[in-house]
Amino acid sequence: MIESTAQTEKLIDLILQNIEEIGEEQQIEIPANLSTDTALFGKHGLFDSLGLVSLVVALEQRIEDEFELSISLADERAMSQKNSPYRTIESLANYAHSLMLEKQN
Amino acid sequence: MYIDFFQKVFREYEAENAIVWKDEIFSYGWLLETLDYWLKYLEEQEIKGGTIVSLEADFSPNAIALFLALLEKGCILVPLTDSVAAKKIEFRQIAQVEVILTIDEGDNIRLLRTNHTVDHEILVNLQEKQEPGLVLFSSGSTGKSKAAVHNFVPLLEKFKVPRHSFRTLTFLLFDHIGGINTLLYSLANGGFIVTLQDRSPDAICGAIANYQLQLLPASPTLLNLILLSEAYQRHDLSSLEVITYGTEVMPESTLTRLHHLFPKVKLLQTYGLSEVGILRSKSRDSNSLWFKIGGEGFETRIVEGKLEIRAQSAMLGYLNAPNPFTEDGWFKTGDAVEVDGEYIRILGRTSELINVGGEKVYPIEVESTLMLMEGIEDVAVNGVSHPITGQIVQARVKLKTSETLPEFRKRMWQFCQDKLAKYKIPQKVVLVEEWLHSDRFKKMRREVPANEYSQ
Numbered sequence: 001m002i003e004s005t006a007q008t009e010k011l012i013d014l015i016l017q018n019i020e021e022i023g024e025e026q027q028i029e030i031p032a033n034l035s036t037d038t039a040l041f042g043k044h045g046l047f048d049s050l051g052l053v054s055l056v057v058a059l060e061q062r063i064e065d066e067f068e069l070s071i072s073l074a075d076e077r078a079m080s081q082k083n084s085p086y087r088t089i090e091s092l093a094n095y096a097h098s099l100m101l102e103k104q105n
Numbered sequence: 106m107y108i109d110f111f112q113k114v115f116r117e118y119e120a121e122n123a124i125v126w127k128d129e130i131f132s133y134g135w136l137l138e139t140l141d142y143w144l145k146y147l148e149e150q151e152i153k154g155g156t157i158v159s160l161e162a163d164f165s166p167n168a169i170a171l172f173l174a175l176l177e178k179g180c181i182l183v184p185l186t187d188s189v190a191a192k193k194i195e196f197r198q199i200a201q202v203e204v205i206l207t208i209d210e211g212d213n214i215r216l217l218r219t220n221h222t223v224d225h226e227i228l229v230n231l232q233e234k235q236e237p238g239l240v241l242f243s244s245g246s247t248g249k250s251k252a253a254v255h256n257f258v259p260l261l262e263k264f265k266v267p268r269h270s271f272r273t274l275t276f277l278l279f280d281h282i283g284g285i286n287t288l289l290y291s292l293a294n295g296g297f298i299v300t301l302q303d304r305s306p307d308a309i310c311g312a313i314a315n316y317q318l319q320l321l322p323a324s325p326t327l328l329n330l331i332l333l334s335e336a337y338q339r340h341d342l343s344s345l346e347v348i349t350y351g352t353e354v355m356p357e358s359t360l361t362r363l364h365h366l367f368p369k370v371k372l373l374q375t376y377g378l379s380e381v382g383i384l385r386s387k388s389r390d391s392n393s394l395w396f397k398i399g400g401e402g403f404e405t406r407i408v409e410g411k412l413e414i415r416a417q418s419a420m421l422g423y424l425n426a427p428n429p430f431t432e433d434g435w436f437k438t439g440d441a442v443e444v445d446g447e448y449i450r451i452l453g454r455t456s457e458l459i460n461v462g463g464e465k466v467y468p469i470e471v472e473s474t475l476m477l478m479e480g481i482e483d484v485a486v487n488g489v490s491h492p493i494t495g496q497i498v499q500a501r502v503k504l505k506t507s508e509t510l511p512e513f514r515k516r517m518w519q520f521c522q523d524k525l526a527k528y529k530i531p532q533k534v535v536l537v538e539e540w541l542h543s544d545r546f547k548k549m550r551r552e553v554p555a556n557e558y559s560q
Contacts, residue, residue, distance in 0.1 A: 021511060025518035026527070049462060050528055053493050057533045061510060079492045 007067075007100065011093040012036060014066065018058045019046065019089075026051060036090035052086060063096065071099040107237055107258065108177045110265050111292055112137065118295040124166050125299040125316060126212075131166045133295070139167065143174035150216060152204060154179030155232035157223060157240075159197055161185045162208035164279055164300035169288065171206065171214075172279065176257060181231060181238035184285075186278045188544040189242065192250065197221070199252050199425050200240045201228055227254050227422050240424070241282055241379040244545055252424040253379045259418040260382055261289075262402065270294035271320035271347070274312050276304050276327060281545060282379045283352060287322050304546070306336035314340040320347045322375075325355040327546040332362055333482060342367070351375035353547050354451050355394060356473035364392040376451075380429065381436055382418035395448040411455060412438045441467070457550055459488030460496050461528040468550055471498060471531065474524050478517065480506040485541040487550040489533065500531035501541060501552075510536055 016034060023030035028051055031038075039045040041052045056073045064070050072078075073096060078085050085095030115123075119134040152158065158180045162168035175182050183200045185193055197205065197219065205217040223229060231238045237257035242250045273291060275298055277284035291298040299312050310331060313321060323331075328350060331337055348363070348370055355374065364372060372391040376398045377383030385400030399405055402417035413435045422428050430436055441452040453467035460466075468486035475484045483503040488496040504513065514534050521530045542548050 021515065025515050027522070049494055050532070053491060053497055053532045056493070057491075057497065058511075058514070061533075065510075074492050076492060 008093050008097050010066070011063075011096050012089060014062050015055075015059060015089050015093055018055055018062060022047075022051060022054050022058060026054065034089065036093075037088045039088055040092060041084075041086045056086070059092075059096065063100070067100065069100050069103050071096065071103060073099070106177070107179070107261065108173050111173060112140070114293060114295050115140075121295060122297050123292065124169060125297075125312075126164070126166050127302065135166070136170055136292075139170040140173055140177075143167075143171045144177060147174055147178050147180075152178065152180065154235045154237075155181065156204055157181040157183060157200060157202050157221075157228065157232075157238075158204045158206055159183040159185050159200065159202040160206050160208075160279075161193070162206075163187065163210075163302065164275060164284075164288070165208055165212050167212045167214070168208045168279070169292075171208070173292075176237045179235050179237045181228065181240065181254075182257070183240040184278075184280045186280045188278065189250075189280065192242075196242055196250070196252070199242075201225055225424055227424065231256060231421065239285075241280065243379055244281075244543060244547060249425075251426045253420040254422060254424060255382075255418070255420045259402070262418065263382075263385075263400070264289050264293040268294055270296035272297040272316060272318045272344075273320040273322065274299040274301060274309065274316075274318055276301060276309060276323065277352075277545065282377055282383060283322070283375075286377065286383045306331040306334040307339065310336040310340035310342060313342050313345060317344040319344060320349070321345060322349045322351075324352045324546045325350050325359055326353065326542045326548050328363060329356075329359050329476070329483075330542075330546070332359065332366070337366065345370050347371045347373060349373045349375045351377065352545070354453055354469045356469055356476055357394060358473045358476045360392065360394060378414075378436075378438060380420050381414050381416040384414070384416075389448055395445060395450050397447050398449065406435070407442060407444055407449070408437075410441050410443075412440045412442050412449070412451075414438060457487065459486075459498055461488075461498060462494035464526070464528045466498055466529045471500065471525065471529055472548075474521060475500060475502070475517070475531075477524075478520050480504055480508070483541045485548055485550045486531065487552070491532075494528075497532040498529060499533040499535065501535045501537050503537050503539070503541065510534060 019030060030046060041047055047055060060073055085091050115133045115137040121133050122130050123133045123136050124131045158175055160172060160182060163186055183202055185196060189196060201221045201223045202219055203221060205219060207215045239255040239257050241253050273296060275284055275287045279285050279288060299316050301308060301312060351374060373388050374386055374396045376386050384398045384403050386396050386398045389395040404415040406413050415435045419436060439455050441455050442449045443452060453469050457468050458465055471486045472484050475481060481502060482505050485501045487499055489499045491497040518530060
């Protein structure tokens, strides 16, 4: 599973990059220190619903460019997960990773 | 008897030029003689009133004369052009075409009889009346093509009132209500009309310069292409007096630019639908999207923010869709409008309205803003469903620059920030290579797989 960890790390990287870009574009204040358990949405989250949509769409497009895999990070399935994939940076990376594994196999 | 008033004008203008086709000029006298020739031809071929005839041709002098001859005979006309080549067979079946008349590029005719049975109620009723008819297919840019059947007699009424004639061109074809309207208007008033084979911005501007045209009937997409290609700088357009625009919503940015470049040209918005015909209209001024519509034979009303029309020239019905009229004959256009006294402003098709978490967005407003950005050649905005906010705004963009998607997105956000509410700024951007309009110079917002296009 070494490869998987590397992929998750790469995903976290991409998410951080996108958070920064969207923060800059949409003039949303992003704290200097982000960690994998930084909340994306909800109480004390970085984004409102529009910001979250932008992040998710940008991340899907970035994953397609980097890994040549087309996945949907926002569909009925994502919305009906017991724990929302959009809670933290880590949960989003893990959810994206699980979808990528499904596509790869 | 249906075209007496045309023949009268043709005789009156006998020595005048009527039509330009492939740089050759044809007079009203020629038209009068050729019309007689085709009337005899139809007689010989025993094509009687009520026959459903598809006329498959581009605007050519013979196609125009034959069109009038078929009208005089009381035939039901189904004009088809090469822009629907892939759908011709299907369209002939839907319209239950009995005779196919094809006029080729060399202006030669071919006749073919089909074995279709005419049993559609609307067509049978029209045949029994022995009055000429017209079947028009909608472009299908927002769904499948609908076949609208008209009794041609009420459509002709408005052309009987003499009006000012212009030197003009036709960029829409005669399978389109706008193309037919331009042609009949010109012929009914002794006008001069240039037909085009090449409809590129340079060919259009070239024709205006060569023939000193006064009136350009256009769509906003075409006007935008003329601006983008800078074709207007390569040709002398000083003869232009009026530009009319219709068939889709005009982006404010295009109108402003046009008015700035051509301050002396009157810019007029037109309004018409294949279902009701073309209304008379009057723009508040050249730089305004507010306009009045109506005219004799038309009534309008606004119900829940949407335009409805009742027209004497309304179609009899669709051949392949349910009757769209209310019981008392109003047609719901599906266009959302704003009202200011007697003026209205069109916001867009309600079917294209995007709902982002309860906030409403019309594509035209976003497109109009994006077109103000440097380096954008074409843009089409639509809604795509998204589970977080219901729908999101998507922009498909054709760029002249070599920017990457993240680079462009960043520039777009900076540009739009103080011009659009946040929910209107496209959350999703797709960079495309192809132009985003149809053969009829109408924006295509709906995404369709390439093979569905009727090229």
